[in-house]
Amino acid sequence: MLTVRAASWYVVCSIVLLTVVFALAAAGGGTDRAREHGVRHIAFDTTPVRGEPRALELDRAGFTYSCMECHRDLKVPADRANLEAEHCTIVFRHGTDMSCQVCHYPDNRDAYVDRECRQIPSTNSVELCAKCHNIEYRDWKANIHGRVNGYWDPARGPQTRLLCVQCHDPHAPAFQPMQPLPPPRKTRTPSSKKRPPHE
């Protein structure tokens, strides 16, 4: 009686183990195989160049401040040439002679500003970019510019579209050069070896 019970226990254990092994193989198998063929990891990395969207906040010495924690009472010159203290580390290379306040709402730094001087919530940075880059915005909405992940057919599953700021730094938006990937390896099938060389 005991041995039968032990045997069925072994069977159950090995089924569970096999399921785990197959699940792991299915998840990483393709990638591992491609890696064996010398394709570098960067080829499979779908992380956007600037990662997840960042909140409009300031990190200082381990603390996170909302913009208005300082700017509520702070009167600062509207001229970015005078940035000396808090934000002097910002490298600004965007258009010519653009003021900070064409994007950051002057009286509420926790928001952006649109063309009619109304506030754009900080969660909607795309609308900010769209006010000046209408063509890229149109293309982005049509999935031509940028990147959409997920399902082609929205009825079958979710689609996620990367935001402009996940690829472009708003203060220095030029897209940084990327390392080119190696070309695909030539597949060698027995018949292709026999074929005469191509002229």
Ligand code: HEC
């Ligand atoms: C710790 C205090 C502090 C916080 C928090 C802070 N600022 Fe400032 N900010 C300053 C100071 C001080 C200046 C004056 C210029 C300088 O010397 O850097 C300034 C200047 C600026 C300017 C340029 C001048 C102007 O009025 O246009 C902008 C734009 C600005 N801040 C935006 C922001 C935004 C956006 C945030 C939130 C992400 C923020 N600030 C958070 C302290 C702060």
Ligand code: HEC
């Ligand atoms: C083209 C629009 C635009 C302009 C012009 C602009 N910003 Fe920003 N700024 C943004 C956006 C969008 C963010 C959101 C954070 C992100 O995605 O990196 C941001 C984030 C910030 C932050 C918080 C994050 C950080 O980098 O510390 C500060 C502070 C800031 N801006 C200050 C300034 C100052 C000062 C100027 C002028 C020199 C300026 N910004 C000009 C669009 C702009």
Ligand code: HEC
């Ligand atoms: C107030 C108008 C304005 C806003 C808002 C604005 N831009 Fe720009 N942007 C410009 C101008 C002007 C140029 C330089 C001329 C050009 O390339 O069209 C530029 C250039 C660029 C470039 C090309 C940079 C290069 O050097 O090749 C990119 C990318 C870009 N912007 C992205 C963004 C993104 C992303 C946002 C939103 C966070 C944004 N812009 C918001 C005005 C703006």
Ligand code: HEC
């Ligand atoms: C998945 C990444 C990605 C996203 C998301 C994205 N872009 Fe771009 N963008 C690029 C690349 C790559 C280029 C081309 C850079 C090059 O040719 O040097 C570019 C180029 C640009 C240019 C310069 C065009 C030119 O002719 O020089 C502008 C302006 C721009 N993007 C604005 C935007 C705006 C606005 C959004 C959001 C509505 C956005 N981008 C979203 C990757 C992205």
